Amino acid sequence: MYERVADLDLTVDEYELADRRRDTSSGFTRRTTTVALHGDGEVGRGEDVTYEPEDHDSMHALTADLAGEYTLDSFSDRLDEIDLWPEPPTRDAARHYRRWAFESASLDLALKQAGRTLGDALDRTYDPVRFVVSTRLSEDGDGRPTTDRVEAWLDIDPDIEFKLDPTLDWDTALIEGLAATDAVRVVDLKAYYEGTDVDTPVDAEFYRRVAEGLPDAVVEDAAITDETRPVFEGCEERLSWDYPITGIASIEALPVEPSWLNCKPSRFGTVESLLESIAYCEQRGIELYGGGQFELGVGRGQIQALASLCYPGAPNDVAPGEYNAPEPQAGLPSSPLEPTARRGFGW
The missing domain is CATH 3.30.390.10 (Enolase-like, N-terminal domain)
Structure with missing residues (x-):
């Protein structure tokens, strides 16, 4: 590529x-x-x-x-x-x-x-892009997570899908409520962050609660340790990685041969590393889905363009920027996004 x-x-x-x-x-x-x-x-x-x-x-x-x-x-x-x-x-x-x-x-x-266009150069077609909405859950008056924000989005668009970030205070009742929506496609356990606001402790019982309670969701960035490995025995194909992925060497260094990877272009640094890694995954049957980093400008269109050309039907975390607003709002483009090719690298 x-x-x-x-x-x-x-x-x-x-x-x-x-x-x-x-x-x-x-x-x-x-x-x-x-x-x-x-x-x-x-x-x-x-x-x-x-x-x-x-x-x-x-x-x-x-x-x-x-x-x-x-x-x-x-x-x-x-x-x-x-x-x-x-x-x-x-x-x-x-x-x-x-x-x-x-x-x-x-x-x-x-x-x-x-x-x-990038599609011309790669000899690929721009296809409609399926996307999921990545959001934190709302909280009640005592600071406990609720499904209110998810339900508010579903009231606006019943077909919307989600990528969510579980935390240790997700109890069984909350997870059952999310499972009942049949709208959660990816859960990000964020085990690899250190010293950030989103650090999530590695806890086998927490992992089991999430993985078993949302059995159809891809599980991203779980730490695979002696304690957590049994949680995923027999369902390793659900595991995905994001934070560690910066190129082919990082893929080959994963503790489990991956079935899924979150492809965030900015993590690769160079066009060469990004395109070589995409080709590597395609050759090995590793499913990719696009990831976002709260892009505010052209970066958003670029991650959408890559998804359109390389993994259009995946649960792509590349929703239009308005989905990152503090509160759910009506009138936004729905999934899938129809492609509009333009000269250059964009959407």
Whole structure:
């Protein structure tokens, strides 16, 4: 797949940066930075989805010289030579996120300069994209999770599907209520985060409660330990990974041969790593579904475009950005999203 785009010609004159901010349904204000590469009368854009706001402040001190004539592949080589971080990132994962902002912008620009869509370049068709809504549960007056937000969305659209983040205070009654909706497609146990607001302890009984209570859901980012492994014996095909996945080597290092993976482009850092990993999974029958990072700008369209071309029928966490608003709202596009091809890398 990468060979189909690696030799695209690319002219870069200059770049500029722009901030975006929005409140989210997960209780925080999302901030991202848009990278705009200018060249030959065209503009290619990418989005830095680093989570820590202060890291975006430091980005505006960047003074990299990117002007020149390249191929897409040689521009990536040029990025290897540049430190994109005037100040070290709060978390190392952010290095991939910023690199992806420049890489995706270069892919967008190279395709536009060639007058092509990503589908043209990859010789693939844009298909309608099934999506799920990723949201935290609402809470009652005592701070206990409830199904109210899920039910509010279902009142608006009875066919809506969900990706949810279980927590230790999900009891049996709550899980039974969610199971009764038959709308939960993925549950994210978030075992690999450390020092964040979404860290979730590894607990075998908690895992069993969720896995058995929602038997049709894909189970993402469970820690496989001596205590938790028996929970998934005989149903390993339900397991999926997200946070650890940054390329082929990370896939091969997983504790279980995967049947599912969450494909978040920003985690891969480079176009080459992303496309090689997608091809690797297709060759081995590993099912992919798209993942989002609360993208506020062009990044949202790019994850939707990849889903459309590579895994359109999966439970993709690539819903339109309005689904991340603090409260459910009517009048939004429903799943599946109809494709609208455009020049470049986007939707």
